[in-house]
Structures are given as structure tokens and as C-alpha cells.
Amino acid sequence: MSETDIHDIAEHHGPTIIPTPNVMREPNGPALRLDHVGIAQWYEPSRAGDVIMRQLQDELRRRGVTSYAIVRDATVRDESSEPRDTDHATIALRIDRALAAQEYTLDIDERGVVIRGGDLAGVRYGVQTLRQIIRQTAPVLPALHIEDRPATPMRGYYLDVSRGRVPTLDWLKHWADELCLYKYNQLQLYIEHAFAFRGMSEAWRGASPLTADDITAFDAYCWERGIELVPSVSTFGHLYMALRTNALRELGEFPDAADRPFSFVERMHHHTLNVTLEESFAFSKRLIDEYMPLFRSRRFNICADETFDLGKGRSHETAERLGISALYVRYVNRLCAYVSSRGREPMLWGDIAIEMPEVLPQLPSDAILLNWQYDPDCTDEKVRLVADRGVRQVVCPAAHAWNRMLPFVEPTWRNIARLARYGREAHAEGFLLTDWGDYGHVNDPRMSIPALVMGGQCAWSARELSFEAMAAMIARLEYGDRSGGFVAAAEHASAQTAAVWEDIVRFVEVEEPDGSVNADVVNSVWWIDADRRAEVCRRGDLQEARRIVMQPVAEHVAELRDGASGADDVDDARGVDGTDGSCGARDDGAARGSDALRIMQDACCAAYDGAAVPHDDVAAWLLAARGQDLMNDVGLALAIDAGALRAEDVAGDLPSPDALADKLESWFERYCDQWREVSRESELRRIAAVLWKACDYLRALRH
Known part of the structure; x- marks a missing residue:
């Protein structure tokens, strides 16, 4: 031939x-x-x-x-x-x-x-x-x-191990084996508080942190497989847990906020060092000095992303005098210079510098900007901006899995394929696929395998493939599905989303312990009119705050209804839960068009001829699909109660609140079992706390 x-x-x-x-x-x-x-x-x-x-x-x-x-x-x-x-x-x-x-x-x-x-x-x-x-x-x-031969010399993966889920060392080694199979040559682990830094037990207690022995063992394992394990530590922003401690709270922009109750939403927003303090720089150096020697890599990622509070708290007066951009670049340059003085090449996230492009020429010449763009339809504007300023860069798309039970699969492909191409055209130095776990990291890492494979394809090869071709290839090679339909079914299932974990978190956290409104949660729904959000927070109207945070659910329902016009009703006659790997349907009778579990079960029947699923990864997909269906039902019930959605806009009957709470709690026990297959206990308790509060609220609805 x-x-x-x-x-x-x-x-x-x-x-x-x-x-x-x-x-x-x-x-x-x-x-x-x-x-x-x-x-x-x-x-x-x-x-x-x-x-x-x-x-x-x-x-x-x-x-x-x-x-x-x-x-x-x-x-x-x-x-x-x-x-x-x-x-x-x-x-x-x-x-x-x-x-x-x-x-x-x-x-x-x-x-x-x-x-x-x-x-x-x-x-x-x-x-x-x-x-x-x-x-x-x-x-x-x-x-x-x-x-x-590769189209891009550096092909990396960035794995969040800090925002609620710390993988076991065995699972990390399994992940490195997957990266090796698909020809990656770099891996970074995202660290905030999930490493057992000396003298910082108040920050990492209860997080099942990685230890120095874990890192050195994993570094050797990666090195032997041709993967450079690059140290990555938050040294500027995203220090929420550290800045909540008695020992370190005075280093933050808002020390008085350290006593507020823990919040998944606030963890993503309030976490920035007051960089006008020399003690803050000493703290950043302390993190670098302890973590850096554990790695063979000659690179070090200082992170420095999403410094939202910079200049808004204790550093406000200095920011007024110098400007926020000057305050930012001065601290970043100090960190980079310190890393360079230790014989390492500094890396940092590019979001803040790109939003203030005047600082780009001021960055050190040896610094590598990690240019993250997560929009599936992103343009090459920001990649060209960095290239035109002569700054070294690595392009960073995302596995769109955070805050969800099931990942967005096709949007992930568009994001990866586009950004990889933009990087090649701009002669970027590398490619780094990010995999985040906001709000407790409910997304099982096995849900990111399709994204990992897509990243391997686009980082190595400059050839253009359709999503359909790529999905079929992954299904056959990674999941042993000769029909080639498993990954396409996962995309279809992920589209059956009325509510996601993020919606449940916001609903629970929008109410402060004293019954008042949490303004940070209201303002996290940034696409809602700012004046409306401000008025709700000023008045302390909890019901209206709930309506605002559940508004996305109403919008998703409208999208599903428009997209499902003419679709066949789901036949729940078989009444088999299906999360044991068998073929079956949901057992709740709440037919509202196609549902995620049914789609994944049908895909398994086609892929494996109705037999039990061949490995744990597929079983994890089925449990996640079941979880997505339950998130939908819970989100719908809460949105209706909040007044964000009318009951008549929902096709089919919702389970009773009591029955729904029972189903969610039973599912969560299975979820905990699967969590422990790949992860340490970590912050599973925080996920449980949110879920149980939602269940308690559901049960109160009957009154």
C-alpha cells in the first residue's frame, strides 16, 4: 500500500x-x-x-x-x-x-x-x-x-493538586505513565497549601498534603520516563489557606477577613499577599527555598496569577501612589530575580501582565510567560501580543472539567486545537495543558483523560483533525471501544447540563452563618448586571441573592429546551441504576429529554456488547453521569424555590425533595469510594458539607 x-x-x-x-x-x-x-x-x-x-x-x-x-x-x-x-x-x-x-x-x-x-x-x-x-x-x-518528530519541543501538563483533591502517589505515577504514552515531556503540580511546608501545618492540616519524600520519589519516576517535573508554587496570589492562619494573616491584603468561615467561592478570590511588606517577600522566598531543591528541573513556576486584591487592601495607599501595574511588576521581578539567582529559569502565569501590557517589556528576559486562554473560540490576539513584545511564552489551554461532574469534551478540543496552532504560528516555546479543580475538585481526574490525549495530539502534531475523528481515535485506543463512539457519547452526556456543582456551591454559600448575604458569592455571578448585584448586597435580600445565583440554571434549562425540541422522551422502563457498569436507565422516572447516565450506558452497551465495563475508568464515567443527573435535579429544585425558574418550564416531574436528598446522599457514598481509589482524603469533607447542606435545604422544602 x-x-x-x-x-x-x-x-x-x-x-x-x-x-x-x-x-x-x-x-x-x-x-x-x-x-x-x-x-x-x-x-x-x-x-x-x-x-x-x-x-x-x-x-x-x-x-x-x-x-x-x-x-x-x-x-x-x-x-x-x-x-x-x-x-x-x-x-x-x-x-x-x-x-x-x-x-x-x-x-x-x-x-x-x-x-x-x-x-x-x-x-x-x-x-x-x-x-x-x-x-x-x-x-x-x-x-x-x-x-x-514533534511540532512543539516542550509538551506539558499542569495538574491541580491543591483545591480540594490531592492524588495518591500511585495515581500520580499512573498519570505520568499516561503522559509518557502520549509523548508529553513535562508535568507541573499546582501547589498552594497542599505541600507539607515546615512550620505551616496550620495551613495544610486536613489537606492530606504531599511531602518531600513524595515529591522526590515522583520526580525520579517522571525523570526515568522522560518527563520533567517542574516545581510550581503560589508565591503571590492564591494563598487563601495560608493567609487564614494566625501566623501569616498579617501578610495579606485583608487580614481581618481571615476569621470568616471557609468558602469555596472566596478561596478563588481573596488570597493575595500585601507586597509592600518585606515580610511577604521573605515568606515567598521561604516557599521557594524549601520546595526548589526537591526537583531535578532547572525551571521554577512562581505562578503570580489572579492577584485580584492587589492594591485594594493594606497596599491601597502605595498602589495609589505607584499604580497597581508597577506594584505588580516590581514584586514579580523580585521573585524572578530570586529564582534566577538560584540557578533556575522562572515561569509565571500571564493573565495579569497581559491585562496590563505595559508591564510586558519590563519582565526579565529569562522569564517564560504561561499564556492561558480557556475560551474554546479564543483568538490569537493575546498570543500575538506577547510575541510582538518579544516575551518568551508557552500557550496554555484547559481541560474543561472543573466545577462539573462531566467535562466539556468538544469545547476542550476546540480550545486545545486552536491554542496549539496559535502557539506554533507565534513560535511559542511550548504547550501546557491545564487541569483545574475549583470548588473542591469534584471532577474525577479520570474525566480528564480525553483532554490529556487531545493535548498530546495537538502538542506533537501540526496536522488538523476533526473532533469526530479525534473522539473516535481516543475511544478505540484509550477505552478499547471498537465502535469508536464512547467519547462522542461523553460529549453528548456533558451537554445535558441544567445545573453543575458550582451552582450548588453558590446556593449554599450565598447565605452567611448569620443569615445575611455573602456579597462575594453574589458577585461571583459576574455576568449578571452589576447594579442589580450591588443593590441585592446593599439591601441584604437573601431570596433575591438566591435568585441571582440560580439564574444560570434557568438559562441552561432554556438552552436545553431549545436544543431538545423534537427529541424523543427517555424510556425509564428498565429501571436499572447502571452505576455498577451494567446497561440500564435512571431509576427516578424524571424524564426531561436525554439524560447523561442513559447516554453513557447506551455508549457502553455499544462499545462492549452489553458486557460489564472493562476497567475502572469507564465505571467512573458512569458514576459521574449519574451525579450530573442528580446535580440537574437538585439545581432545578433550588432554582424553582429561589424564583429563578418556573416549575412549568421543566419537562417531567421532579422527585420529591425528600427522595431527591436520599438519592443524592446514596450516590455520594459511591462517589466517596471512587474518590479514595485515586485520591487521598484531602478536603472531601468540605464537599460533603456543601452537599449535606443542600440536602437539608431540600428536606425543609416540604414545609
């Missing part, structure tokens, strides 16, 4: 490979039969090289193929001297200096497999491609020739 078009491969003419290779040909020739395979490493031994060998052997073993190592000599350059086993196939791994760094070629014929890499990273990436082929076609591999 002549060279195969990548789009045809995406349509399943040949093995699915992600990221798609630059060149892939299927020559006419016999396939390779695997039963007993010799693997020859033709490069200097190392821990990282041993991991590559072990990855390949594990993949073969899972497919019933045994393998053995062949004596190697990295000094031999004559390929004719490669050991060959006349009775068994051979997989030869070589470094070929004629290839560029990270570049590889892969050839499969009836004699065996040859992978050549321009360096060890190139060999590693060739092995990841071979692993994907093995898991789809073994014990027979098709004859193939592949030539491949």
Missing part, C-alpha cells in the same frame, strides 16, 4: 496511533507474527533506558507475548552485526545521530521491528508508538514504516 493519509488512519484504516505520525506507510509485505520476541537495546545502559525496555516488555506480556533481552554493544555501528534470532522476531532499539533530538523512525516487517531515535527521547517515543500498535493488533503486527 502507498503512503496512507492520516485522516484515513483516524477513520480506522490501520492501527490508531496518537499523536498521529508525520509519515506513515503500509508497504506491501507480510505481517510480523509475535510469540517469543528478543529485544536489543543498542545504546548506553541507564535507568531511563531500562524503563523503556520494561514498558515494552510489560506491553508484550499483557498481550500474551514473552520477550527476552539480547546482548547489546552500544559501541558497534555496523548494523549488519545486530544480533538476529532466526527462530524468533527481534525488536531493535537504536540511537541514530543522523536524526534530530526527539525524532524517531519505526519499521515493522516479517523479521521484526527496528526503532531508531535521534536521542534516547526519540527511542522512547518510538516505543510508545509501538506499544499502541501492540495493544491493538498483537500477536500480529502490520508491516509499517513511520517517520515522526
Whole structure:
């Protein structure tokens, strides 16, 4: 066969490979039969090289193929001297200096497999491609020739481990393995208070923080898989938990707010250091000094994003005199200079600097701006702005999963594909896919796997693919779904959203413990008219405040109703919960058009022929879909009670408040079990507190 078009491969003419290779040909020739395979490493031994060998052997073993190592000599350059086993196939791994760094070629014929890499990273990436082929076609591999290299040299993932969920070390290692498979080479963990900094137990108590031993072990694990673990710590903004402590509250812009009750909403807004204090800089340096030595990386991310309170509290007088932009850039430059003095390359989030573009030329020349743009339909304006100012940048799209049970899948694809292209066009230095967990991190990390794979595709390959093709490829390769429909179904399910976790949080937190209105929560619904919000807060009208925060639910219902016109009613006749991995339907009878659980169950039936789901990731999707349906029902009930929505605007009957509270609490027990499969206990109790308050409110509705 002549060279195969990548789009045809995406349509399943040949093995699915992600990221798609630059060149892939299927020559006419016999396939390779695997039963007993010799693997020859033709490069200097190392821990990282041993991991590559072990990855390949594990993949073969899972497919019933045994393998053995062949004596190697990295000094031999004559390929004719490669050991060959006349009775068994051979997989030869070589470094070929004629290839560029990270570049590889892969050839499969009836004699065996040859992978050549321009360096060890190139060999590693060739092995990841071979692993994907093995898991789809073994014990027979098709004859193939592949030539491949990345479009973007730095391809990173940014994982939130601070806003409520701290993964277990085992899960972090699993995540690193996934990143390796899809050819990422950088990972950052977002740290606010979720690291056990010395002398700061008041900030991290109850958060199940990562420790120095965790970080050093994980750093070694990543390094051996070709992934640079870059330290990332909030050193300016997003210090809510630290600034609530007795020891550190005086360093914040609003020390008097430290005694307010904990709030998920306020954690996202009030968290900025008073940078006019020299003690604040000493604190920032203390964080850097303790965290930096745990990593091999020569980079350090100081964060410095969303400094909302800067110049509004204790630093107001100085900001009036100097200007907020000067106050900001002066502190950022001090932090960057300190990182540079420690022999590291500073990185920082770009949102504040981009909103005040006059500061861009004032940033240090060695600083890398992390240019995050999360709008699925973002333009290249901000990427070009940074490029035109001569500032180094990395483009940062997002896995749109935060504050939700189910992620936005297709919008995530649009965001990733667009921003990756803008980055290439502007010659950005890299790509960093962010994965956040606002409001307690209710989103199970397994919901972000499609986004991880999409990011791997777009960071590595400059080829354009449709969402439909990408979704089908992920379904086949990652979820073992030969029908190719699982990820598209996840997108359909995620669109069945009337209310999300964020709506429930706002409803609960808008009422202060004394019954007054929480102005921060009201103002977090920023798209509602500002004058209306201000008037509600001034009057302290709690019912109107609830109506405001539940207004998004009414808008979502209108969108669903418009989009579902003519849709078939859901048949709940089967009455099976389905969260055990079986095929079935919701058991609450609350049909309002398509629902998330039914969609995911039908997708599983098509993907796995009605059998039990093949692994825990799919079961997690089913439980999340069930949770989304319950969030819808709870949000609708609360929106109706608040006066944001009329009952007659909702199709079908809602469960009784008592029954709905029972269902939500029963579901949450299953959710807690799945949380503990991948995460430490962390701040699960805070999620429970919000959910139980919502249930208590529902039960009070009967009166």
C-alpha cells in the first residue's frame, strides 16, 4: 500500500496511533507474527533506558507475548552485526545521530521491528508508538514504516493538586505513565497549601498534603520516563489557606477577613499577599527555598496569577501612589530575580501582565510567560501580543472539567486545537495543558483523560483533525471501544447540563452563618448586571441573592429546551441504576429529554456488547453521569424555590425533595469510594458539607 493519509488512519484504516505520525506507510509485505520476541537495546545502559525496555516488555506480556533481552554493544555501528534470532522476531532499539533530538523512525516487517531515535527521547517515543500498535493488533503486527518528530519541543501538563483533591502517589505515577504514552515531556503540580511546608501545618492540616519524600520519589519516576517535573508554587496570589492562619494573616491584603468561615467561592478570590511588606517577600522566598531543591528541573513556576486584591487592601495607599501595574511588576521581578539567582529559569502565569501590557517589556528576559486562554473560540490576539513584545511564552489551554461532574469534551478540543496552532504560528516555546479543580475538585481526574490525549495530539502534531475523528481515535485506543463512539457519547452526556456543582456551591454559600448575604458569592455571578448585584448586597435580600445565583440554571434549562425540541422522551422502563457498569436507565422516572447516565450506558452497551465495563475508568464515567443527573435535579429544585425558574418550564416531574436528598446522599457514598481509589482524603469533607447542606435545604422544602 502507498503512503496512507492520516485522516484515513483516524477513520480506522490501520492501527490508531496518537499523536498521529508525520509519515506513515503500509508497504506491501507480510505481517510480523509475535510469540517469543528478543529485544536489543543498542545504546548506553541507564535507568531511563531500562524503563523503556520494561514498558515494552510489560506491553508484550499483557498481550500474551514473552520477550527476552539480547546482548547489546552500544559501541558497534555496523548494523549488519545486530544480533538476529532466526527462530524468533527481534525488536531493535537504536540511537541514530543522523536524526534530530526527539525524532524517531519505526519499521515493522516479517523479521521484526527496528526503532531508531535521534536521542534516547526519540527511542522512547518510538516505543510508545509501538506499544499502541501492540495493544491493538498483537500477536500480529502490520508491516509499517513511520517517520515522526514533534511540532512543539516542550509538551506539558499542569495538574491541580491543591483545591480540594490531592492524588495518591500511585495515581500520580499512573498519570505520568499516561503522559509518557502520549509523548508529553513535562508535568507541573499546582501547589498552594497542599505541600507539607515546615512550620505551616496550620495551613495544610486536613489537606492530606504531599511531602518531600513524595515529591522526590515522583520526580525520579517522571525523570526515568522522560518527563520533567517542574516545581510550581503560589508565591503571590492564591494563598487563601495560608493567609487564614494566625501566623501569616498579617501578610495579606485583608487580614481581618481571615476569621470568616471557609468558602469555596472566596478561596478563588481573596488570597493575595500585601507586597509592600518585606515580610511577604521573605515568606515567598521561604516557599521557594524549601520546595526548589526537591526537583531535578532547572525551571521554577512562581505562578503570580489572579492577584485580584492587589492594591485594594493594606497596599491601597502605595498602589495609589505607584499604580497597581508597577506594584505588580516590581514584586514579580523580585521573585524572578530570586529564582534566577538560584540557578533556575522562572515561569509565571500571564493573565495579569497581559491585562496590563505595559508591564510586558519590563519582565526579565529569562522569564517564560504561561499564556492561558480557556475560551474554546479564543483568538490569537493575546498570543500575538506577547510575541510582538518579544516575551518568551508557552500557550496554555484547559481541560474543561472543573466545577462539573462531566467535562466539556468538544469545547476542550476546540480550545486545545486552536491554542496549539496559535502557539506554533507565534513560535511559542511550548504547550501546557491545564487541569483545574475549583470548588473542591469534584471532577474525577479520570474525566480528564480525553483532554490529556487531545493535548498530546495537538502538542506533537501540526496536522488538523476533526473532533469526530479525534473522539473516535481516543475511544478505540484509550477505552478499547471498537465502535469508536464512547467519547462522542461523553460529549453528548456533558451537554445535558441544567445545573453543575458550582451552582450548588453558590446556593449554599450565598447565605452567611448569620443569615445575611455573602456579597462575594453574589458577585461571583459576574455576568449578571452589576447594579442589580450591588443593590441585592446593599439591601441584604437573601431570596433575591438566591435568585441571582440560580439564574444560570434557568438559562441552561432554556438552552436545553431549545436544543431538545423534537427529541424523543427517555424510556425509564428498565429501571436499572447502571452505576455498577451494567446497561440500564435512571431509576427516578424524571424524564426531561436525554439524560447523561442513559447516554453513557447506551455508549457502553455499544462499545462492549452489553458486557460489564472493562476497567475502572469507564465505571467512573458512569458514576459521574449519574451525579450530573442528580446535580440537574437538585439545581432545578433550588432554582424553582429561589424564583429563578418556573416549575412549568421543566419537562417531567421532579422527585420529591425528600427522595431527591436520599438519592443524592446514596450516590455520594459511591462517589466517596471512587474518590479514595485515586485520591487521598484531602478536603472531601468540605464537599460533603456543601452537599449535606443542600440536602437539608431540600428536606425543609416540604414545609
